[in-house]
Amino acid sequence: MLAQLFGFKGGVKPQTNKTPSVQQPIGVAPLPPRLFVPLHQSIGGAPNPLVQAGERVRKGQLIGGADGWVSAAVHAPTSGTVLAIEQHVAAHPSGLPTLSVVIEADGLDEWIDRRLIDHRSLAPERVREILRDAGVVGLGGAAFPSHAKLTPARAVPVEHLVINGAECEPFMTCDDMLMRERAEEIVRGIAIFRDLLAARQVLIGIEDNKPEAIAAMQEAVRRLAEDYAVVGVPTRYPAGGAKQLIRVLTGKEVPASKRSTELGVQCFNVATVYTAYRALAHGEPVVSRIVTLTGNVRQPRNWDVRLGTPMCDVVALGAPMADTSCYLMGGPMMGFEIPDLAIPVVKATNCIIAGSPKLFPPNPPEMPCIRCGACAEACPHELQPFELYWFSRARNFGKTQEYHIFDCIECGCCSYVCPSHIPLVQYFRFAKSEIWSREREKNAADAAKARFELRNAREEREQAEKAERLAKAAAARTTERKVPSAGPVAPDGQPAVADFVAVSPTSDAEAIKKAAIAAAMERARAQRELAQPRNTEQLNAEQRRQIAAVEARRAAARAAPAVEPDIPSAVPASPPRVGE
Amino acid sequence: MITALVIMALGAVVLGAALGYASIRFKVEGDPLVEKIEAILPQTQCGQCGYPGCKPYAAAISAGEAEINLCPPGGMDGVRKLADLLGREVKPLQAEEKPKQVAIIDEQTCIGCTLCIQACPVDAIVGAAKQMHTIIEPLCTGCELCVKPCPVECIHMQPIAENLDNWKWKYPVIEIKRAA
Ligand code: SF4
Ligand code: SF4
Ligand code: SF4
Ligand code: SF4
Numbered sequence: 001m002l003a004q005l006f007g008f009k010g011g012v013k014p015q016t017n018k019t020p021s022v023q024q025p026i027g028v029a030p031l032p033p034r035l036f037v038p039l040h041q042s043i044g045g046a047p048n049p050l051v052q053a054g055e056r057v058r059k060g061q062l063i064g065g066a067d068g069w070v071s072a073a074v075h076a077p078t079s080g081t082v083l084a085i086e087q088h089v090a091a092h093p094s095g096l097p098t099l100s101v102v103i104e105a106d107g108l109d110e111w112i113d114r115r116l117i118d119h120r121s122l123a124p125e126r127v128r129e130i131l132r133d134a135g136v137v138g139l140g141g142a143a144f145p146s147h148a149k150l151t152p153a154r155a156v157p158v159e160h161l162v163i164n165g166a167e168c169e170p171f172m173t174c175d176d177m178l179m180r181e182r183a184e185e186i187v188r189g190i191a192i193f194r195d196l197l198a199a200r201q202v203l204i205g206i207e208d209n210k211p212e213a214i215a216a217m218q219e220a221v222r223r224l225a226e227d228y229a230v231v232g233v234p235t236r237y238p239a240g241g242a243k244q245l246i247r248v249l250t251g252k253e254v255p256a257s258k259r260s261t262e263l264g265v266q267c268f269n270v271a272t273v274y275t276a277y278r279a280l281a282h283g284e285p286v287v288s289r290i291v292t293l294t295g296n297v298r299q300p301r302n303w304d305v306r307l308g309t310p311m312c313d314v315v316a317l318g319a320p321m322a323d324t325s326c327y328l329m330g331g332p333m334m335g336f337e338i339p340d341l342a343i344p345v346v347k348a349t350n351c352i353i354a355g356s357p358k359l360f361p362p363n364p365p366e367m368p369c370i371r372c373g374a375c376a377e378a379c380p381h382e383l384q385p386f387e388l389y390w391f392s393r394a395r396n397f398g399k400t401q402e403y404h405i406f407d408c409i410e411c412g413c414c415s416y417v418c419p420s421h422i423p424l425v426q427y428f429r430f431a432k433s434e435i436w437s438r439e440r441e442k443n444a445a446d447a448a449k450a451r452f453e454l455r456n457a458r459e460e461r462e463q464a465e466k467a468e469r470l471a472k473a474a475a476a477r478t479t480e481r482k483v484p485s486a487g488p489v490a491p492d493g494q495p496a497v498a499d500f501v502a503v504s505p506t507s508d509a510e511a512i513k514k515a516a517i518a519a520a521m522e523r524a525r526a527q528r529e530l531a532q533p534r535n536t537e538q539l540n541a542e543q544r545r546q547i548a549a550v551e552a553r554r555a556a557a558r559a560a561p562a563v564e565p566d567i568p569s570a571v572p573a574s575p576p577r578v579g580e
Numbered sequence: 581m582i583t584a585l586v587i588m589a590l591g592a593v594v595l596g597a598a599l600g601y602a603s604i605r606f607k608v609e610g611d612p613l614v615e616k617i618e619a620i621l622p623q624t625q626c627g628q629c630g631y632p633g634c635k636p637y638a639a640a641i642s643a644g645e646a647e648i649n650l651c652p653p654g655g656m657d658g659v660r661k662l663a664d665l666l667g668r669e670v671k672p673l674q675a676e677e678k679p680k681q682v683a684i685i686d687e688q689t690c691i692g693c694t695l696c697i698q699a700c701p702v703d704a705i706v707g708a709a710k711q712m713h714t715i716i717e718p719l720c721t722g723c724e725l726c727v728k729p730c731p732v733e734c735i736h737m738q739p740i741a742e743n744l745d746n747w748k749w750k751y752p753v754i755e756i757k758r759a760a
Contacts, residue, residue: 040744094747366752426752433748440746445623448721451702452625452633554688 006251008244010380011236012413014170014333016209021173021292021300026181028304029317031105035077035308036088036344037063038100042137043144044070049101055082060112060285063101066132072145073135076103077287077306079110091329091346095339103308114283119192124150127196127280134279135286135347140164140240140269141330143348146276149266150196159264160250161199163190163273165206165213166233166240169331172351174290175270177302179206179213183220186270189277190228197266201229203249204270207239208232237333238411242267244380256407271350291345293318295328295353305345311352312341320354328353332360333412367420375414375424381407385414385424392431397438400431408432613642620661624653625701626723628675633701641666649673653722679739681722687712689734696726696735 040046047064051057057076064074080103087097119127128147138144152158163186167175179186194202204221206214211232218230233239233248243254246265254260260267271290278284287307294300297318305314315327327338329349338352375385383404391399408428415424618638629650631637640646641662648662652675663670685696685705692710697703704720707713715726727735740746 090744092744092747093749094742094744096742096744096747098744423752426749429749430751437746437748441622444721445621447719448625448702449618449623449634451704451719452623455701455703 004251005231005233006248008239008247008380009382010378010413011238011244012378012416013236014416016235017171017294018173018176018209021171021294021302022176022180024299024301026177026290026302026304027317029306029309029314031078031107031109031306032309032313033105034083034310035080035103035105035306036100036310036342037074037077037103037308038088038090038098038344038346039064039074040098041074041135041143041307041347042072043142044068044072044148046099047071047074049085049099051076051082051085051101053082053084056080057082057103058110058112060114060283060287062133062285066145069132070145070148071132072137072147073133073285074101075135075285075287076101077308078103078105079108080105089340089343091343091349093336093339095343100308100344111284116283117280119195119280124196127192131276131279133285134275136272136276136279137286137347138269139271139275139289139347139350140242141334141348141350143346146268146272149261149268150193151261152197153261153264156262156264158197158199158261158266159201160246160252160266161190161194161197161202162242162246162249162265162267163202163204163228163270164240164242164245164267165204165210165217165270166245167210168207168235168237168240169333169335169351170237171294171353172292172331173294174292174302174350176210176213177292178271178274178290179210180216182274183213183216184224185277186274187217187220187224187226187228188281189273189275191226192276192280193266193268193273199266202226204228204230205233205239205245205249206230207235209235237413238380238409241380241409241411243409256404286347289345289347289349291349292351293354294351296321296324296356296359297354305349307346308344310341311338311343311345314345314352315341315354318354321356323356323358324354325357326355326360328355333416334410363423364421366422369420369422372419374417374419378413378417379408380411380413381409383408385428388431389422389424389427392427395431395434397431397435400428401435405431405435611642614638616665617641617662620654620658620665621651622653622658622721624721624723626653626721626725628652647671647674652676652678681737681739682717682720683715683722683724683726683735684738685713685715686734686736687714689732691732693731695729695731699726699729701725 039049045067047067049063050065051061051063056079057063058079059076061076062073063076063082066073083102083104085099085101088100088102089095090098090100092098117127117130122130128150131147131150132145136146138146138149165175165179167173190202190204193199204217206217208214214230214232221228221230231249233245238244239248242260246252246254246260246267250265252260252263252265254263254265275286275289279286288304289307290302291305291314292300292302293314297315297320299318301318303314303317311327311329327341328335329338329343329352330336331351332353335351335353369386369389371386373386375389376383379385381404385408387403388400388405388408391397391403392405405428410425410428412425415422415426418424614635615638618635621634621638623634625633627633629637629646629652631640631646634651637646637651641648648666648668649659649671651658652673654662655677656673659673660670662668683704690707690712692707692712694707694709694713696713697705697707701723702719702721704716705713705726706716722737722740724737727737
């Protein structure tokens with residue numbers, strides 16, 4: 001049943017350091033007193049808060065509704081009271097805040113009413129919606145909403161569904177333990193994805209340094225009488241990169257400009273499949289995930305952690321050693337240093353590593369590039385990191401794009417092998433975010449230009465229209481005056497025409513204008529008088545109450561620095577009077 | 581001798597005809613330089629350069645009437661890009677560089693006079709006579725043109741703070757220093 005394997009170019013073999021954290025089964029992390037659940041935990045639109053401070057929530061209750069199609073909902077990880085919806089430091093290298101729901105746990109851990117769903121009895125669109133509203137996202141680290149990947153491309157049928165259990169990052173073992181302990185649920189989950197995509201063949205790729213996980217998955221596949229191929233792939237970082245695994249298992253090369261569905265392949269992480277299964281078959285939205293806690297700690301282990309648990313609470317479970325100097329979220333190759341232990345565990349948190357100067361010695365100083373080419377050999381995407389480095393360093397971003405900087409997956413292989421200790425990936429991250437920011441600025445400038453031109457065109461048109469109107473009105477008035485004065489004959493028998501001619505036309509036009517202005521002013525005065533009673537006078541009791549309520553809300557919003565720009569709902573007590 | 585002259589003359593005629601044809605056939609429409617310059621300008625439309633918008637300033641630069649360092653929103657970055665494009669010398673900016681900002685209307689004070697709406701070059705303000713006005717932040721270019729016309733001084737400029745959407749990875753050298 002073993003498929004023929006293909007190789008991918010480049011890659012490295014760092015020390016895996018996986019054994020310490022697989023000695024014990026997955027533990028359930030204790031309930032923290034307070035949880036900080038960021039609303040924006042996936043790629044795509046930021047969910048809108050659906051609860052208010054003071055409200056009681058139950059475990060699994062929707063607290064953030066998906067915003068748009070590429071977005072995923074967020075749920076309360078336990079039962080308790082919403083303390084606030086406020087800015088809290090985000091799980092992000094910057095340490096900047098993000099809008100989060102703070103929940104005080106009541107210790108009951110009471111579930112919402114769970115509805116079990118058989119995905120075969122529903123239309124695929126409906127299943128995708130359910131997955132979105134259950135907050136199912138890629139748990140490999142990218143946090144891309146899964147339902148958005150579950151629509152088969154119209155033109156290309158899905159040939160292969162690749163299930164990613166490779167877990168190539170050193171230290172990380174959360175997928176390994178999940179496959180060992182919950183293989184059956186994963187295999188049942190795969191069926192959901194296979195049906196949604198109508199995939200012809202399912203390939204489960206697991207690095208061959210996890211024989212227990214491979215055995216457990218094979219056993220589960222056999223027990224459930226499925227025809228999935230469980231394939232051990234050679235251990236080499238980054239075999240768990242989606243593109244690398246697809247290449248190894250199917251031989252297909254996914255170019256950066258294309259999505260894998262266009263080639264008839266789709267790839268999901270095992271943990272993602274597992275949560276999708278729990279969401280449908282148990283009605284449990286994503287409220288927790290498995291996190292590897294390892295590194296410089298006395299008790300490395302995998303924990304089932306509720307989303308929103310502050311990192312400090314998780315770290316304490318491992319009893320970090322005294323010389324711990326930093327913590328990483330994610331693996332040592334692709335992760336980032338945690339800026340603040342107050343940050344919460346989110347859907348993308350697969351691993352927390354305590355670091356010490358011994359474990360991660362500080363990088364020796366950067367030396368000049370000797371153009372040895374080692375980085376190019378290690379790059380799994382066949383890029384030329386030394387060229388990219390050169391242009392990023394010189395801030396020549398156009399050139400970096402010519403050298404395909406956006407094909408770089410920031411795997412870190414190049415930095416790993418560089419004999420000059422150049423932090424290549426940092427340069428690439430810098431260059432990429434500069435390019436994105438310039439792109440944003442350019443788009444904003446283009447939009448501003450378009451709006452400016454639109455406005456100018458509108459103003460010109462309005463002016464032309466006005467001039468035309470005035471000309472018409474003037475013409476109309478002249479004919480009006482001409483017609484009656486030419487017709488009747490004056491009492492003294494003289495034709496009125498002489499009378500008309502005697503009056504100079506200019507002074508006549510001026511007089512008309514003056515009269516018109518005077519009339520307009522008179523009208524305006526009359527209108528003003530008419531409108532004298534201000535809209536805040538003569539109110540009935542109900543209106544007064546409404547105004548008082550609005551004022552109170554406003555005052556409250558000002559006193560507590562509003563988390564969101566709160567547009568005061570200025571409800572006019574009487575219908576708005578526009579213009580005078 | 582005669583043949584050589586004839587060949588040379590013939591060559592000259594043929595090449596001249598080809599060049600003449602090319603100059604007609606591949607004639608460039610419009611003024612591409614103005615467009616290129618305008619693409620570099622930030623389109624804030626603030627008039628701080630002394631021209632009534634980015635396009636007139638671009639036209640003035642291209643005509644050689646204006647210096648390239650007059651646009652404060654473009655910053656030194658913009659000056660450098662213009663110098664690059666035009667082969668002119670980089671000069672220090674003729675004003676201080678400001679962080680990007682947006683205008684905020686104090687909605688409590690706004691009397692609904694519509695003066696700011698008329699001033700805004702990009703239609704980033706909504707409101708109606710005697711109604712509270714507000715600024716659509718993503719559309720505001722931070723040109724400050726609405727600040728002065730407001731009779732009750734309820735508009736102020738606020739720098740855009742760093743947030744998760746505009747955060748950038750820093751140049752690695754800084755990172756290393758910080759870690760040390
Ligand atoms: S490995 Fe380092 S020294 Fe060698 S070519 Fe690449 S960047 Fe230069
Ligand atoms: S980080 Fe980018 S450039 Fe470096 S090896 Fe990985 S893909 Fe290649
Ligand atoms: S100063 Fe710059 S942004 Fe402002 S109008 Fe002139 S060119 Fe445009
Ligand atoms: S709102 Fe004010 S600062 Fe913003 S673009 Fe309009 S006029 Fe300029």
